[in-house]
Amino acid sequence: MSLSKVKHIVLVLSGKGGVGKSSVTTQLALSLSLAGHSVGVLDVDLTGPSIPRMFGIEDAKVTQAPGGWLPITVHEADRSAGVASLRVMSLGFLLPRRGDAVVWRGPKKTAMVRQFLSDVFWDELDYLLVDTPPGTSDEHISLAETLLQKARPGQLAGAVVVTTPQAVATADVRKELNFCAKTGIRVLGVIENMSGFVCPNCSQCTNIFMSGGGEVMAKDFNVRFLGRVPIDPQFLVLIETGKSPRYPAGTSINGQDISSPTDAPAEGDETRDSALLVHKYRSCSLAPIFSTITADVVANVA
Numbered sequence: 625m626s627l628s629k630v631k632h633i634v635l636v637l638s639g640k641g642g643v644g645k646s647s648v649t650t651q652l653a654l655s656l657s658l659a660g661h662s663v664g665v666l667d668v669d670l671t672g673p674s675i676p677r678m679f680g681i682e683d684a685k686v687t688q689a690p691g692g693w694l695p696i697t698v699h700e701a702d703r704s705a706g707v708a709s710l711r712v713m714s715l716g717f718l719l720p721r722r723g724d725a726v727v728w729r730g731p732k733k734t735a736m737v738r739q740f741l742s743d744v745f746w747d748e749l750d751y752l753l754v755d756t757p758p759g760t761s762d763e764h765i766s767l768a769e770t771l772l773q774k775a776r777p778g779q780l781a782g783a784v785v786v787t788t789p790q791a792v793a794t795a796d797v798r799k800e801l802n803f804c805a806k807t808g809i810r811v812l813g814v815i816e817n818m819s820g821f822v823c824p825n826c827s828q829c830t831n832i833f834m835s836g837g838g839e840v841m842a843k844d845f846n847v848r849f850l851g852r853v854p855i856d857p858q859f860l861v862l863i864e865t866g867k868s869p870r871y872p873a874g875t876s877i878n879g880q881d882i883s884s885p886t887d888a889p890a891e892g893d894e895t896r897d898s899a900l901l902v903h904k905y906r907s908c909s910l911a912p913i914f915s916t917i918t919a920d921v922v923a924n925v926a
């Protein structure tokens with residue numbers, strides 16, 4: 625069975641599309657591997673698998689071994705740097721045309737999710753993060769059922785729930801929390817993404833949307849609040865194009881100087897190389913926030 629060498633499985637859920645669930649999955653995976661935990665990402669978001677693009681491995685071709693489909697390596701472990709390996713498997717790799725899965729009907733989606741969980745060969749992993757489709761759809765129910773059947777007792781560590789601060793998003797996420805309660809999936813915590821905008825010029829944080837909705841919801845459901853992640857336009861550039869985040873001289877966030885080093889590669893000199901992603905990620909303003917959130921999740925799982 626493909627999950628037998630995986631220590632902990634963590635689902636990343638959101639009740640609503642576009643709240644940053646895949647971005648959060650990507651950043652949690654990078655933070656975990658930088659903290660020395662080997663990590664795999666399984667992208668079962670059939671509504672539009674975006675994980676390969678975010679890791680810069682869109683054109684990768686998966687191969688089949690006797691044990692199953694082999695995930696794509698984003699980076700190998702570097703013990704001297706305290707970095708563990710990061711591998712990714714996405715439905716996107718298996719689709720002949722992008723967008724194919726979006727038009728599939730329930731039973732076909734369900735069958736695909738089941739096959740996906742059984743047929744990918746994961747080697748030793750500390751964490752497997754599962755990026756799920758938004759909502760409480762057929763895929764969710766199938767995923768929850770399959771995982772609960774296939775996982776060893778305690779292997780499914782729980783779910784990280786992503787929301788944005790606005791009331792509408794949190795109302796959808798409430799459904800997701802109810803879904804976890806019904807299916808017996810433990811909630812590891814709630815992340816409020818896009819919580820304010822940190823201006824790169826003066827580092828002021830402006831709450832464009834309402835702030836604090838995620839924290840209120842976490843309290844209501846008596847689950848952990850893992851923290852707020854602000855909007856950083858440079859993060860969007862990193863995640864969508866693979867380009868290094870650039871901050872003007874003197875930029876600081878939470879009192880920390882994050883201005884880009886003067887020897888950063890010139891614009892246009894950058895390749896979309898997944899092996900470089902980890903270095904680029906380290907220079908993003910959101911990296912320290914995700915590393916705190918990751919440490920909290922790890923402590924909660926252990």
Ligand SMILES: Nc1ncnc2c1ncn2[C@@H]1O[C@H](COP(=O)(O)OP(=O)(O)OP(=O)(O)O)[C@@H](O)[C@H]1O
Pocket residue numbers: 638640641642643644645646647648669672674758817818853854855856857859860863864
């Ligand atoms: N904190 C942030 N700062 C800046 N941009 C962000 C942030 N979080 C997410 N984004 C951007 O918002 C867009 C939507 O994010 P993402 O694709 O992760 O959402 P999602 O919830 O996974 O969406 P889907 O429902 O399509 O799966 C992406 O372009 C992403 O780069």
Ligand code: SF4
Pocket residue numbers: 823824825826827828
């Ligand atoms: S947050 Fe500060 S630098 Fe940014 S636009 Fe407003 S006043 Fe100007």
